[in-house]
Amino acid sequence: MIRGLIRGYWYPGMSGYHFYKKHYCKKLAKIEDMAFTEDPLDSRNFTGAYSTYDGYENPVVSIMNRMKYKQNIELSSATVAYLCYNAAKFENYDSFLWREIEFFLGKTISDMDTRTIYGCFYGLMRSNNCKLPLVESVIKDFTEKGLNKIDTYGCYELVEAISFNTREDYDAINYLHEKIMPRLDRNWKTARFLHIDSYCLKFMANLMTMDYYEKWIWDRLFTIIRKKKQIKEITSWEPYYKILLTLRKLGVEKNSNIELDETIKHFEDLWNNNVDFQWRYNLLEQRYYTVEELISRSIDTPKTLTWQEGEKYIKHNLPDWYWELELNLDLEVSDLYSEYQTAVKQKEIPDN
Structure with missing residues (x-):
C-alpha cells in the first residue's frame, strides 16, 4: 500500500x-x-x-x-x-x-x-x-x-x-x-568528476569551442585520459582519439606547446590491443569502416567462431536491415557491434 x-x-x-x-x-x-x-x-x-x-x-x-x-x-x-x-x-x-x-x-x-x-x-x-x-x-x-x-x-x-x-x-x-x-x-x-568520460569529453569540447589552449589545463586532462588502461567500447575510445587528431590538425603543438605524441600513442596502443576496435575502426585512415567494407571482410570469416575479444577470428552475423537494402548501403556506422547484438534476426555468412 x-x-x-x-x-x-x-x-x-x-x-x-x-x-x-x-x-x-x-x-x-x-x-x-x-x-x-x-x-x-x-x-x-x-x-x-x-x-x-x-x-x-x-x-x-x-x-x-x-x-x-x-x-x-x-x-x-x-x-x-x-x-x-x-x-x-x-x-x-x-x-x-x-x-x-x-x-x-x-x-x-x-x-x-x-x-x-x-x-x-x-x-x-x-x-x-x-x-x-x-x-x-x-x-x-x-x-x-x-x-x-x-x-x-x-x-x-x-x-x-x-x-x-x-x-x-x-x-x-x-x-x-x-x-x-x-x-x-x-x-x-578535487575535480574527480573529470575522470568520467562524459564530463571530460564535454569539458574538452567546450575548451575547443572557445579556442582555449592553455598548456597547463590540457596537460592535466591528458594525464587523466592516459590513466585509462582499458576502454571496452569503441564508442568511448573514438571521441577521445578524434579530439586528439583535431588538436593536431589545429596546430596546437606548435602554437601552444601542447604535447600530443604520448597521448595519441596511448590511444593507438589501446586500438592495437583490442580485436573489436581493429575490426570496426580503420586506424590508418582514421575513420570507421563502412558497412560494405565490413561485409567484404566478413565473408571469408569461418562462421564457427564466436565474437570474443582476444580470439584470432570473429564471427559476424549481419543485422537483417542490411539484407533488405541489397548492398546499396555505404554509411559509416558508429555502433555496429550493438547492431549485431540487438538484431532480432541474423543471417549466417556461408563459407566460401
Missing part, C-alpha cells in the same frame, strides 16, 4: 496521484513565496520532478505559464536565480521569460547570496540575454560574492556557460581566463 502511494505520487492514474496534483498546485501557486531549504538552483525544489498533472513539463515552463496568467506577481531572488540558471541550462530562450527575468533580476540583485548570484551569472553568460549594464552588475556581484566560493564543478559549469557566449560587448573568455581558470587550477585535485 505504501509503495503504491509513493509511486502514485509521481504517476497519473494511481492512488496517490491526486495527492501529488494537490501538492504540486499548492507549491506552484506560491512560487513567489517559496522558502528554499536546499540548493535554490535545483529544479526539484519546485516540483520534485519534471512531471506535472498535465503530463510532462519542465518546471521553468510551468512557472513561466503561471507568470503569464497571474497579475502583479512578485518573485524572490531565489526564484529569479532558479529561472535564470535553469532556463539557460535547458536552452529555453522564450522572449517573454527572459524579459521577466531581466525585470525581476534588476529588482532583486541586491538580495542575492553566493549561490543565487552564481545561478544568475551562469544564466546570463550562457543565454547572451539582458542588457549590458545589468550583466555588468551581475558580474561585479559574482566577483565579489561568489567567485571565491565556487568549487571545481562550478568552474566546470562556467566553462560550459561561457563556451556558449557570443556577446561582442563583453569579453567573457577573458574573464574566464583571468578569474575562473586560476581557481580551477588551485583546486584541481
